Amino acid sequence: MSSWDEMLKGKTAVVTGASRGLGRADALALAEAGADVVITDILIESDEHNEQEAERFGPIAQVMQSTNVMYADKTAQEIRDMGRRSFAAKMDVTDREQVQDVFAKVKEEFGRIDILVNNAGTLDHVSQIENQNDDFWQRDLNVNLTGSYNCTKAVWPYMKEQGYGRIINMSSVAGTLGGFGQASYSVTKGGLLSFTKSMALEGGKHGINVNAIVPGIIGTEAFKMGNAKMNQRMIDRTVFKQPGEPEDIANAITFLVSDKAKYITGIGLNVSGGIELFTF
Numbered sequence: 684m685s686s687w688d689e690m691l692k693g694k695t696a697v698v699t700g701a702s703r704g705l706g707r708a709d710a711l712a713l714a715e716a717g718a719d720v721v722i723t724d725i726l727i728e729s730d731e732h733n734e735q736e737a738e739r740f741g742p743i744a745q746v747m748q749s750t751n752v753m754y755a756d757k758t759a760q761e762i763r764d765m766g767r768r769s770f771a772a773k774m775d776v777t778d779r780e781q782v783q784d785v786f787a788k789v790k791e792e793f794g795r796i797d798i799l800v801n802n803a804g805t806l807d808h809v810s811q812i813e814n815q816n817d818d819f820w821q822r823d824l825n826v827n828l829t830g831s832y833n834c835t836k837a838v839w840p841y842m843k844e845q846g847y848g849r850i851i852n853m854s855s856v857a858g859t860l861g862g863f864g865q866a867s868y869s870v871t872k873g874g875l876l877s878f879t880k881s882m883a884l885e886g887g888k889h890g891i892n893v894n895a896i897v898p899g900i901i902g903t904e905a906f907k908m909g910n911a912k913m914n915q916r917m918i919d920r921t922v923f924k925q926p927g928e929p930e931d932i933a934n935a936i937t938f939l940v941s942d943k944a945k946y947i948t949g950i951g952l953n954v955s956g957g958i959e960l961f962t963f
């Protein structure tokens with residue numbers, strides 16, 4: 684059994700949507716635990732098409748692009764500075780061809796792919812059914828659900844060949860509890876929990892463990908951009924009366940993808956500060 688230090692030494696991880704927020708924190712934590720990590724996202728500092736891409740991906744992407752909140756290349760550099768291998772790649776999880784190409788490149792450069800964190804997601808609108816924008820409905824399904832499917836499908840043959848893999852899907856309490864004005868988002872996050880269980884069943888015989896993280900509210904740049912009053916109401920529902928930190932998610936993921944969690948598969952792990960607990 685490996686020690687807690689460097690427990691991911693020799694492993695290669697790919698994190699989607701990792702240029703900021705939870706994805707970036709996950710990537711840094713995996714690297715700290717010894718893994719080589721590939722940072723992927725639609726917005727990458729060195730990409731000259733960022734403006735058009737941001738427009739395509741909605742309001743949050745546009746704000747992040749215009750305020751330069753994208754740290755994909757920077758995160759890869761930070762990981763290299765830790766002595767691990769890393770690069771940043773532009774990868775839209777809805778683009779099957781681009782996804783296949785990036786995973787093929789990772790395999791070619793690093794020789795194996797042990798860990799996939801399906802983190803890319805959209806959390807940029809709240810609207811009740813009458814006002815639900817049809818394009819956003821479809822986009823949420825495409826990015827959150829089909830995007831995770833695309834990446835899982837691309838990495839599966841490599842993991843199967845190795846007889847080893849760890850996949851994490853980023854769900855949400857909106858997926859377990861539903862969300863007022865969040866039909867499109869919550870349906871994708873609920874779907875990811877079923878996807879996790881099905882893939883865990885299929886992965887067992889290939890040494891592939893598949894689990895989900897169920898975050899409550901975590902103080903990322905994207906969360907902080909939300910409506911302040913609405914955010915405070917959610918914070919008040921947690922046991923700790925404060926949002927979680929990105930590291931709370933990253934630590935849970937680091938454990939779940941390590942061999943310390945080798946007998947855990949098919950679960951949705953709440954990292955939610957108890958937001959779902961019933962109280963008077």
Ligand SMILES: NC(=O)c1ccc[n+]([C@@H]2O[C@H](COP(=O)([O-])OP(=O)(O)OC[C@H]3O[C@@H](n4cnc5c(N)ncnc54)[C@H](O)[C@@H]3O)[C@@H](O)[C@H]2O)c1
Nearest residue numbers: 700704705725775776802803804853855898900901903905
């Ligand atoms: N922050 C929270 O409170 C919270 C709570 C529950 C679940 N989550 C989930 O955690 C994940 C990260 O959330 P966050 O708070 O860091 O949000 P975020 O918006 O900062 O991060 C999402 C990342 O996904 C990327 N992305 C969007 N569309 C993409 C696409 N088509 N292809 C590739 N990348 C794409 C974005 O560019 C961004 O970097 C999301 O899946 C979100 O649903 C977050």
